[in-house]
Amino acid sequence: MRAAVLREFNIPITVEDVDLLDLDPHRVLVQTKASPFCSTDVTSFHGNLGKVPPTILGHASTGEVIEVGTQVEGIRPGQRVIIPGTPECGNCYYCGIGRPDQCSELFDIGGIYPDIARTAEGLPVSAAGCVGGYAEIMNVSKNQVFPVETDLPYDVLSLLGCGITTGVGAVFNVAKVQPGDSVAVVGCGHLGLWVVQAARLAGAGRIIALEPHAGRRSLAGELGATDLVDPSVQDAADAVKSLTAGRGADIVIEAAGSPDAQRLALEVSRRAGTVVFSGLDQAGAEVKLPQIPLAVQSRQLLSTQNGNVRMRRDLPRYICLLERGMLDAKPIITSRYSLDDINLALKKSENLDDLSGIFVF
Ligand SMILES: [Zn+2]
Ligand SMILES: [Zn+2]
Structure with missing residues (x-):
């Protein structure tokens, strides 16, 4: 698949072919449909958020399920899904007290994100923030995949993850x-x-x-x-x-x-x-x-x-507000990009020329 890989901090991001690793039984492959460029990734690009290259940035996204691991239940190929920046494992202490925004699956892994692919020369590539939305395909934990039923376009849905x-x-x-x-x-x-x-x-x-x-x-x-x-x-x-x-x-x-x-x-x-x-x-x-x-x-x-959200409770509410026009994404989406525009999107975000620029696939 093609992915925007941060090879080194402060060096333009390269869009290149990488080989996805085999799918773990508890993970899901999602065809990326839209990923917003988040201003947080300007900070990550400069090396100020502790990311370890080579890595694929993009910590919230949306897409369509391609394949599910053998131990995954309740998620099917073809479903439209939100991939937020925060998983909800349902089993850790924080999920247990109703605070999945602090889920251990993200916050207790010591900032070491899973490798999901290899570069042409064999280097492991991680998905920053466990998402890696600036790539054609995401390999994500089943706990970070939230199916939604709505006809809202993907560019709008992509903003629901962050x-x-x-x-x-x-x-x-x-x-x-x-x-x-x-x-x-x-x-x-x-x-x-x-x-x-x-x-x-x-x-x-x-x-x-x-x-x-x-x-x-x-x-x-x-x-x-x-x-x-x-x-x-x-x-x-x-x-x-x-x-x-x-x-x-x-x-x-x-x-x-x-x-x-x-x-x-x-x-x-x-x-x-x-x-x-x-x-x-x-x-x-x-x-x-x-x-x-x-x-x-x-x-x-x-x-x-x-936002201290619980995705299963709050996503349907926010989608309803978007569908009824009570929340409006139109003025927030200021650019649409292809993956090859990654360095332009980064520059425009840094210069405050974009509110949300969205990569559409
Ligand atoms: Zn963000
Ligand atoms: Zn949890």
Whole structure:
């Protein structure tokens, strides 16, 4: 199969033929139909997330099942499936307490992802994040394959493995936004724009978008933000206070990734408010936060991986919202690429020229 292989950090990714390894009894082969280029992979490309080359990036995808291992039940060739960035093994401690977003099958393997193929010269190639969506075929654990019944196009479905689940899940599962709440969203990229849409669905009274990029800020307005703030020219804390009776936002969701953005999120929240961190800068990054807003002023500081979703419960809900047009993927999908465009997609993501660029196969 053809795959985009990261051979070395900071060196253009090569699209090459690789040989898939034999299918393990517990794994599934999926014909890739669409994979979104995720901004996280810019960080991985630069070697800042601990990936080990040669590897195939792309940590969320969608496609059609080709073949299932001999021990796989409930998944059949021909099914349309979502391959999210997080498996749900159903057996580990975290799956047992209803937190499959922390499933041991991903988080307790020490960052060593399974080899799924070999290069022409015989080097083993892993699937980064256990998915490897930037390739014609994915070889994935059965616990990472979620069949769906919907006629939504694959490019839209591909966003359910990372962007939609993280953004929408942050609003409903983590922040638990109530009708009338004031919600500030720090960062309106591909993730924050899903947060804005979900906050509108939740009935937020005010949705305040904090975003320096003019195009993204105005799109946030089109998708439901009631107030737009440019934190690069305005004092964001003053602006948010003036919109919330001098208090700060009831709920703040950070969707930008940098430690600065996370500090800003705390700064624009009200006393006893809720702050949710969902972005990631790079492995080893640290956030320094003032103590008074957290201790004396009792803000609830939460964080989330993949929106704390449970795929079997939340996928059908989010698909229903997409089908009814209550969540809109159209403005989020800004480019469609073939696999050969991988380095262009990377550059456009890094330059903020794309929200979500999708590889279609
Ligand atoms: Zn992602
Ligand atoms: Zn598990």
